[in-house]
Amino acid sequence: xxxxPLGQGLLLAAVLFALGLVGVLVRRNLLFMxxxxxxxxxxxGVAFIVAGARWASPDGQIMFILVLTLAAAxxxxxxxxxxxxxxxxxxxxxDAGDGLRG
Amino acid sequence: MQHFLWLVPALPLxxxxxxxxxTGRLSHRAEALIGVLSVGLAAVVAFAxxxxxxxxxxxxxxxxxxxxxxFAVGHFSFGIALxxxxxxxxxxxxxxxxxxxxxxxxxxxMEGEEGYGRFFAYLNLFVAAMLLLVMADNFLVLYAGWEGxxxxxxxxxxxxxxxxxxxxxxxxxxxxxxxxxxxxxxGLLLIASRLGTLNIAGAMRDAAHTWxxxxxxxxxxxxxxxxxxxxxxxxxxxxxxxxxxxxGPTPVSALIHAATMVTAGVYLIARTHVLFLLAPAAEITVxxxxxxxxxxxxxxxxxxxxxxxxxxxxxxxxxxYMFLALGVGAWRAAMFHFMTHAFFKALLFLSAxxxxxxxxxxxxxxxxxxxxxxxxxxxxxxxxxxAALAALPLITSGFYSKEAILSGAWADGxxxxxxxxxxxxxxxVTGVYIFRAVxxxxxxxxxxxxxxxxxxxxxxxxxxxxxxxxxxxFIELPPAFGHVTLLSRLLAPVLPPTRxxxxxxxxxxxxxxxxxxxxxxxxxxxxxxxxxxETPLWRFWHAAAGFDALYDRxxxxxxxWAARVDRDDFxxxxxxxxxxxxxxxxxxIRRTQTGRVRLYAASLAIGxxxxxxxxxxx
Numbered sequence: 001x002x003x004x005p006l007g008q009g010l011l012l013a014a015v016l017f018a019l020g021l022v023g024v025l026v027r028r029n030l031l032f033m034x035x036x037x038x039x040x041x042x043x044x045g046v047a048f049i050v051a052g053a054r055w056a057s058p059d060g061q062i063m064f065i066l067v068l069t070l071a072a073a074x075x076x077x078x079x080x081x082x083x084x085x086x087x088x089x090x091x092x093x094x095d096a097g098d099g100l101r102g
Numbered sequence: 103m104q105h106f107l108w109l110v111p112a113l114p115l116x117x118x119x120x121x122x123x124x125t126g127r128l129s130h131r132a133e134a135l136i137g138v139l140s141v142g143l144a145a146v147v148a149f150a151x152x153x154x155x156x157x158x159x160x161x162x163x164x165x166x167x168x169x170x171x172x173f174a175v176g177h178f179s180f181g182i183a184l185x186x187x188x189x190x191x192x193x194x195x196x197x198x199x200x201x202x203x204x205x206x207x208x209x210x211x212m213e214g215e216e217g218y219g220r221f222f223a224y225l226n227l228f229v230a231a232m233l234l235l236v237m238a239d240n241f242l243v244l245y246a247g248w249e250g251x252x253x254x255x256x257x258x259x260x261x262x263x264x265x266x267x268x269x270x271x272x273x274x275x276x277x278x279x280x281x282x283x284x285x286x287x288x289g290l291l292l293i294a295s296r297l298g299t300l301n302i303a304g305a306m307r308d309a310a311h312t313w314x315x316x317x318x319x320x321x322x323x324x325x326x327x328x329x330x331x332x333x334x335x336x337x338x339x340x341x342x343x344x345x346x347x348x349x350g351p352t353p354v355s356a357l358i359h360a361a362t363m364v365t366a367g368v369y370l371i372a373r374t375h376v377l378f379l380l381a382p383a384a385e386i387t388v389x390x391x392x393x394x395x396x397x398x399x400x401x402x403x404x405x406x407x408x409x410x411x412x413x414x415x416x417x418x419x420x421x422x423y424m425f426l427a428l429g430v431g432a433w434r435a436a437m438f439h440f441m442t443h444a445f446f447k448a449l450l451f452l453s454a455x456x457x458x459x460x461x462x463x464x465x466x467x468x469x470x471x472x473x474x475x476x477x478x479x480x481x482x483x484x485x486x487x488x489a490a491l492a493a494l495p496l497i498t499s500g501f502y503s504k505e506a507i508l509s510g511a512w513a514d515g516x517x518x519x520x521x522x523x524x525x526x527x528x529x530x531v532t533g534v535y536i537f538r539a540v541x542x543x544x545x546x547x548x549x550x551x552x553x554x555x556x557x558x559x560x561x562x563x564x565x566x567x568x569x570x571x572x573x574x575x576f577i578e579l580p581p582a583f584g585h586v587t588l589l590s591r592l593l594a595p596v597l598p599p600t601r602x603x604x605x606x607x608x609x610x611x612x613x614x615x616x617x618x619x620x621x622x623x624x625x626x627x628x629x630x631x632x633x634x635x636e637t638p639l640w641r642f643w644h645a646a647a648g649f650d651a652l653y654d655r656x657x658x659x660x661x662x663w664a665a666r667v668d669r670d671d672f673x674x675x676x677x678x679x680x681x682x683x684x685x686x687x688x689x690x691i692r693r694t695q696t697g698r699v700r701l702y703a704a705s706l707a708i709g710x711x712x713x714x715x716x717x718x719x720x
Contacts, residue, residue, distance in 0.1 A: 024703050025704050094699050094700055095698050097699070098697030099697060100695070101695060101696055101697030
């Protein structure tokens with residue numbers, strides 16, 4: 001099985017990460033921000049897999065499983081928070097929830 | 103016996119510590135028992151020491167016990183050491199003995215009061231501090247006791263702390279005596295630097311060798327010590343705290359006025375009499391201060407309606423007599439009067455307390471009236487105490503001690519006659535003011551309902567003190583009446599003798615003055631009427647010649663004014679600047695806290711990129 005070259009793989013990861021970051025920064029809808037966060041996490045996961053494949057080490061895949069569980073936990077907590085916030089201020093606009101403004 | 107010296111101050115101290123730690127955990131009974139027993143046992147030990155001392159006088163006429171070394175700096179070494187010579191012995195006996203009777207009385211007087219255990223803890227500490235003061239071997243231990251007495255007076259005058267006025271009185275007592283204490287401390291430091299020792303006996307010995315009479319150093323130190331004595335003993339010009347100290351419970355007044363505190367100044371001057379002999383100017387000042395105070399306080403007592411304030415001014419006046427005696431070199435007479443005064447003043451305060459106990463703490467003599475029939479026990483004790491205070495000739499102890507002082511003044515060549523005259527006028531005024539209180543409070547018609555009766559804990563101290571007030575003077579009789587000199591012989595190793603007077607004139611004149619005073623009181627107040635009209639003269643003496651107002655104008659208000667003017671001085675502006683800068687930085691930084699999660703995410707990202715860039719490019 002042919003392996004993906006390291007440079008291309010990392011480039012993919014970097015592009016994904018950048019897309020996710022841009023998504024977090026420019027979207028105002030909390031659901032989309034959460035999804036963008038997932039993209040960033042997965043970009044990190046891709047980087048681990050590529051690196052693991054390059055050096056033929058299982059560590060990369062183990063780290064990916066860790067990232068996956070982390071992402072699952074994060075999503076559940078994040079969705080619960082969004083739900084609660086939506087009950088309080090009936091909107092999903094992230095900028096509307098600035099009650100902690102100094 | 104000298105191995106047991108430490109027990110005398112240690113027992114009340116232990117009692118005080120136990121009571122303080124056991125607050126709220128001990129029953130009333132246990133608290134009373136600990137409070138009374140600790141002082142009672144101390145008195146027993148003191149009397150045992152006295153017995154051994156008299157039967158078998160130790161070498162050098164003093165017991166000494168060195169407990170441990172406190173600290174050593176350079177060539178100075180200070181020990182916790184006790185020394186009991188005849189002078190200390192007399193003070194120790196009176197303090198512990200009279201103190202014990204006052205404790206016993208208090209157990210009934212304070213029954214049902216809030217803070218019963220706290221009261222006895224303070225009382226015990228008071229007695230312990232005073233015993234430490236009189237038994238100290240060096241000035242440092244003496245000073246520790248001196249300050250301990252000041253602290254306890256503060257705690258006890260403000261004992262009923264719920265009323266802010268009592269707290270103010272306590273603070274006044276502390277701050278006014280503090281003025282004297284500071285002078286005393288400077289005097290001690292001068293002794294330490296000039297003589298190189300703070301051991302009392304050693305310093306006195308060295309002083310006599312080092313300085314010739316009238317030398318500036320001795321005079322300065324004597325004046326500074328006098329400052330301390332004046333503060334503690336409530337003499338002019340630091341006398342203003344004593345009448346306000348009546349804010350405390352009555353047994354406290356008895357303790358402060360009879361057994362502890364105010365006599366500390368008399369003790370200090372008697373203890374350092376060598377210095378005063380070297381400084382004639384200071385010694386004359388002692389006499390003048392005493393004479394002025396005794397007259398001022400006597401006239402002020404005439405214009406008081408509160409029974410406790412009358413007694414307070416009478417204490418001031420009697421301590422004035424002791425100062426007068428010290429000033430004319432009648433050292434032994436001063437100590438004699440200290441002893442008899444302790445008896446009759448404790449008796450007066452306790453019987454006044456016994457009266458107010460039954461009158462719902464009513465202290466105005468014009469609201470009493472007719473108590474002689476209702477409260478015979480209190481009446482007879484108050485009468486005996488008053489007779490002793492007024493120096494009723496022949497049968498009271500006060501007569502003999504006052505006579506000793508006045509004949510000492512009579513015999514003193516330089517200006518003694520003037521002081522003697524002041525003393526005789528004082529004796530006359532004393533008779534008037536104290537029997538005014540007796541006639542108004544105990545005769546005439548009743549004004550207040552009397553309830554309840556006394557238990558043995560009130561009766562026993564009153565009876566014992568009454569007996570002592572009558573017979574206590576017989577240990578020292580003038581040449582005209584049997585010439586008994588027990589006290590003089592006891593004090594002979596410590597205090598120099600007084601010139602003997604065989605002339606009968608001063609004795610007769612002084613007796614006539616006190617009898618005339620009593621007679622005048624009888625004429626004026628036998629049929630007590632309304633309270634006196636508030637004439638300007640009456641108001642002047644009611645306010646004790648206006649010293650409070652004077653000090654208020656002279657000291658308190660200028661200080662408050664200066665504090666207000668100097669509010670924005672350099673130091674304050676420095677700290678205000680710090681506060682201002684903190685607020686400015688706060689305002690700047692809080693701008694970044696927008697509450698927008700996207701902005702936070704962006705700054706996180708930029709920060710991470712920056713950190714990675716630094717790590718990579720370095």
